[in-house]
Amino acid sequence: MTCSNCKQAISTADTKCPHCNYTITRHLKINYPKASLGKRFAAAVIDYLLLSVPIFLYTFGYTIDRARILNNEEQLAADYNSLIYITSALYFIYYLLHDAILKDKSIGKYAMGLRVVNIKNNQRISLIDSVKRNGILAIAAVIPYVNSLYVIAEVIFILMSPKGQRIADSLLHYQVVETDQLSMIIETYEIEDF
Numbered sequence: 001m002t003c004s005n006c007k008q009a010i011s012t013a014d015t016k017c018p019h020c021n022y023t024i025t026r027h028l029k030i031n032y033p034k035a036s037l038g039k040r041f042a043a044a045v046i047d048y049l050l051l052s053v054p055i056f057l058y059t060f061g062y063t064i065d066r067a068r069i070l071n072n073e074e075q076l077a078a079d080y081n082s083l084i085y086i087t088s089a090l091y092f093i094y095y096l097l098h099d100a101i102l103k104d105k106s107i108g109k110y111a112m113g114l115r116v117v118n119i120k121n122n123q124r125i126s127l128i129d130s131v132k133r134n135g136i137l138a139i140a141a142v143i144p145y146v147n148s149l150y151v152i153a154e155v156i157f158i159l160m161s162p163k164g165q166r167i168a169d170s171l172l173h174y175q176v177v178e179t180d181q182l183s184m185i186i187e188t189y190e191i192e193d194f
């Protein structure tokens, strides 16, 4: 362990640096194990279906209903377009908030035993964290051409990341963890001075 002020070696028990008298503040750095990518994929599929199935059924029923009474293909196409705008907006909002629906996890993550941790302060993520974590991808998803490139970059990034972090997770210090591993990781922490 070294002093963050003068970079000289200090003991882990020091509260003040013996060389420069700098006050040492300690931070618990927990080494969270990487969560199963299979469980994360399953959680993402569940979260997607939870919104998609009702929207699909509604759209399907609506289209049949309108076609029966309207007999006007142009009006039906216009109706259908506005329905796409509304559902896209719903997806956008849902995606931003979904990781905080059940406190620090989405319904899919709850079903797969996952949650999201802020690894900078070891706290559960909040609603604001969910918006920040998912905001970058949500914005990229609505920009033509950028969306497909971003998804490819994201997949490569997750596969390369030793912690399975997404681009936003790496930038903002979040990590998806398996709930049943949380009790044992407390033994693997190290203390970092900064």
Ligand SMILES: [Zn+2]
Pocket: 003, 004, 005, 006, 007, 008, 017, 018, 019, 020, 021, 022
């Ligand atoms: Zn020092």
